[in-house]
Amino acid sequence: MIRAKLDPHQYIRRVPLVPHQMQDRLTRVEDTIVLCHLGLPRIAREDWSLSIDGLVARPRTLSFADLMRYEKTSVTSMHQCAGSPLAPREPTQRVCNVTWSGVRLAELLADCEPRPNARFVWSAGADYGEFGGVSVDAYVKDLPIDRAKSDVLVAYQMNGAPLTPEHGFPARLVVPGFYGTNSVKWLTRITLAETRAPGPFTTRWYNDPLEDDASGRTAPVWAIAPQSVIVAPAPEATIKAQQAVEVWGWAWADGGVVQVEVSVDGGDWRPTQLEDASDRGWQRFALSWVPSKCAAVTLASRARSARGECQPESGRRNAIYRVPVTVV
Numbered sequence: 001m002i003r004a005k006l007d008p009h010q011y012i013r014r015v016p017l018v019p020h021q022m023q024d025r026l027t028r029v030e031d032t033i034v035l036c037h038l039g040l041p042r043i044a045r046e047d048w049s050l051s052i053d054g055l056v057a058r059p060r061t062l063s064f065a066d067l068m069r070y071e072k073t074s075v076t077s078m079h080q081c082a083g084s085p086l087a088p089r090e091p092t093q094r095v096c097n098v099t100w101s102g103v104r105l106a107e108l109l110a111d112c113e114p115r116p117n118a119r120f121v122w123s124a125g126a127d128y129g130e131f132g133g134v135s136v137d138a139y140v141k142d143l144p145i146d147r148a149k150s151d152v153l154v155a156y157q158m159n160g161a162p163l164t165p166e167h168g169f170p171a172r173l174v175v176p177g178f179y180g181t182n183s184v185k186w187l188t189r190i191t192l193a194e195t196r197a198p199g200p201f202t203t204r205w206y207n208d209p210l211e212d213d214a215s216g217r218t219a220p221v222w223a224i225a226p227q228s229v230i231v232a233p234a235p236e237a238t239i240k241a242q243q244a245v246e247v248w249g250w251a252w253a254d255g256g257v258v259q260v261e262v263s264v265d266g267g268d269w270r271p272t273q274l275e276d277a278s279d280r281g282w283q284r285f286a287l288s289w290v291p292s293k294c295a296a297v298t299l300a301s302r303a304r305s306a307r308g309e310c311q312p313e314s315g316r317r318n319a320i321y322r323v324p325v326t327v328v
């Protein structure tokens with residue numbers, strides 16, 4: 001096991017952009033979100049390895065050179081932090097859109113010959129320490145093995161450049177379509193198992209209470225729920241009455257978004273022009289709006305996923321985002 005030095009050895013969170021600054025389709029690396037619960041492990045490529053064990057016929061440990069022998073593939077994907085695990089219902093817009101490159105997890109697993117009873121993929125990072133009053137040996141997450149058969153990557157590049165230390169250098173998991181919490185950085189171990197992983201990041205945190213469920217059951221924070229942000233106009237913008245203005249933004253969901261609507265001041269939801277989903281990236285929507293009267297108004301957008309889910313009004317991380325503007 002890799003026992004890396006963490007520097008700093010503490011929680012790091014950066015959310016560089018608010019929605020009206022998300023102008024670019026592809027987010028520059030320096031503008032991407034950063035979240036490290038335990039701190040920042042510093043690992044040299046030569047010291048890194050990835051062990052694959054558990055329910056496999058052929059356990060293996062790969063060096064970085066071994067990883068590079070696999071075919072390189074890329075996916076452009078929105079990358080979203082689910083927000084604080086201590087405040088799971090708080091609406092958040094911690095999101096960016098980046099291109100990841102690396103090796104398909106499915107290929108690595110195939111070479112280890114998974115056993116038929118393997119149902120979950122556990123992934124562990126090289127970081128350890130304390131979060132929320134609990135001490136852990138590693139940051140451990142899990143995902144259903146069926147998802148690993150799709151476009152999950154062991155990634156070593158972001159936007160064509162080597163991962164920076166805070167994004168998981170030298171290699172990390174990327175689970176496109178799942179909240180960022182599942183994409184384990186400084187990936188050092190993959191274990192196939194029959195059950196979900198033990199540990200606070202899979203059992204205690206990152207499990208949402210089910211709506212209208214009195215029995216206290218929860219659902220893992222995996223698939224990204226439909227969400228949208230208005231990029232322009234910006235909050236508090238001044239807009240001229242009787243002139244067309246473009247209301248535009250980004251929408252995303254695991255499996256893609258099929259419809260985005262915009263409402264002005266709580267009025268009817270109007271359909272917007274929505275581009276088709278491409279890869280796993282966020283999708284642009286736009287509406288030409290001619291404000292009629294001079295007033296303070298609030299714009300809102302809501303996305304519907306291919307699965308038919310819609311954004312809630314409030315009380316969830318993907319709640320509708322609103323932009324107050326003034327028409328003069």
Ligand SMILES: Nc1nc2c(c(=O)[nH]1)N[C@H]1C(S)=C(S)[C@@H](COP(=O)(O)O)O[C@H]1N2
Nearest residue numbers: 033034035036037081125167180181184185
């Ligand atoms: N090993 C490890 N992986 C991790 C985390 C972590 O604390 N440790 N944080 C997760 C969370 S909550 C998010 S949102 C993403 C953020 O990835 P980024 O910092 O590269 O944007 O990493 C995830 N992977």
Ligand SMILES: [Mo]
Nearest residue numbers: 035081082181
């Ligand atoms: Mo996160």
